Amino acid sequence: MINRPYKLGLTGSIGMGKSTTANLFRELGIPVWDADAAVAALYEKEGAAVPLISAVLPDAIRDGAVDRAALKNKIAVDPEVLRTLEKIVHPLVQADRKAFAKVNSTAPILIFDIPLLFETNGDAEMDGVLVVTTSPDEQRRRVLDRGQMTEAEFEIILSRQLPDLEKRARADYVLETNSIDQTRADVVALIKKLEAKNA
Numbered sequence: 536m537i538n539r540p541y542k543l544g545l546t547g548s549i550g551m552g553k554s555t556t557a558n559l560f561r562e563l564g565i566p567v568w569d570a571d572a573a574v575a576a577l578y579e580k581e582g583a584a585v586p587l588i589s590a591v592l593p594d595a596i597r598d599g600a601v602d603r604a605a606l607k608n609k610i611a612v613d614p615e616v617l618r619t620l621e622k623i624v625h626p627l628v629q630a631d632r633k634a635f636a637k638v639n640s641t642a643p644i645l646i647f648d649i650p651l652l653f654e655t656n657g658d659a660e661m662d663g664v665l666v667v668t669t670s671p672d673e674q675r676r677r678v679l680d681r682g683q684m685t686e687a688e689f690e691i692i693l694s695r696q697l698p699d700l701e702k703r704a705r706a707d708y709v710l711e712t713n714s715i716d717q718t719r720a721d722v723v724a725l726i727k728k729l730e731a732k733n734a
């Protein structure tokens with residue numbers, strides 16, 4: 536009997552269904568930690584990252600908060616800026632993740648929704664990894680239909696992340712996200728499997 540939560544990493548390339556699947560776990564009462572939300576909180580006014588980023592990149596701060604657009608422009612000019620940024624942000628994100636696990640230490644399962652889980656070696660801290668996926672065509676359609684980025688920007692993000700096939704190969708569990716009802720059923724079945732495993 537392992538009387539501690541089973542830590543399940545939830546990841547997948549952009550547009551593959553991470554947020555939707557995370558919400559299905561939340562609906563079933565499973566606590567979910569969202570890496571993107573943690574970064575957003577660090578960047579907003581009074582966020583812990585603001586003074587640290589301000590010290591090295593003063594003009595990336597606007598109205599007391601981190602300005603992502605300014606950061607992106609700086610990174611485009613000097614890729615080293617991203618490494619400086621990650622050196623500041625990753626420890627703060629990890630501290631937030633550990634605080635979440637502590638607060639939820641009695642839950643049987645915890646979900647960690649981390650888009651860059653494999654890229655940041657976060658899978659080493661997990662008991663298992665769930666990768667959500669769909670076909671490349673469906674992924675492209677979903678991301679471009681949002682109208683938030685050009686095809687070129689989509690290709691750049693794809694080029695920066697681990698290929699989907701590699702994520703599927705490294706996963707302990709893989710869910711195809713092609714029907715909400717099917718994914719909900721798959722999530723219910725996976726929770727039952729993990730609770731039995733962790734009992």
Ligand SMILES: CC(C)(COP(=O)(O)OP(=O)(O)OC[C@H]1O[C@@H](n2cnc3c(N)ncnc32)[C@H](O)[C@@H]1O)[C@@H](O)C(=O)NCCC(=O)NCCS
Pocket residue numbers: 548549570571574603606607610617620621624625628649650651655692695696697
């Ligand atoms: C460089 C920054 C400012 C660019 O911000 P921007 O809003 O343009 O993009 P953001 O990173 O929020 O990405 C938008 C969405 O695409 C996803 N995404 C971004 N890059 C990738 C990638 N290489 N692979 C997969 N998904 C990605 C994000 O998870 C998010 O869901 C931002 O990425 C950043 O602050 N990075 C440093 C902090 C960090 O390391 N974050 C990850 C912690 S796990």
Ligand SMILES: Nc1ncnc2c1ncn2[C@@H]1O[C@H](COP(=O)(O)OP(=O)(O)OP(=O)(O)O)[C@@H](O)[C@H]1O
Pocket residue numbers: 547548549550551552553554555556650677711712713714715718
């Ligand atoms: N199980 C599913 N069945 C059908 N459609 C889905 C499913 N999961 C997600 N989708 C659709 O795919 C799109 C992207 O989903 P979602 O935002 O959850 O992906 P994401 O991986 O979080 O994206 P990003 O990495 O860009 O944040 C949404 O339009 C959503 O409706």
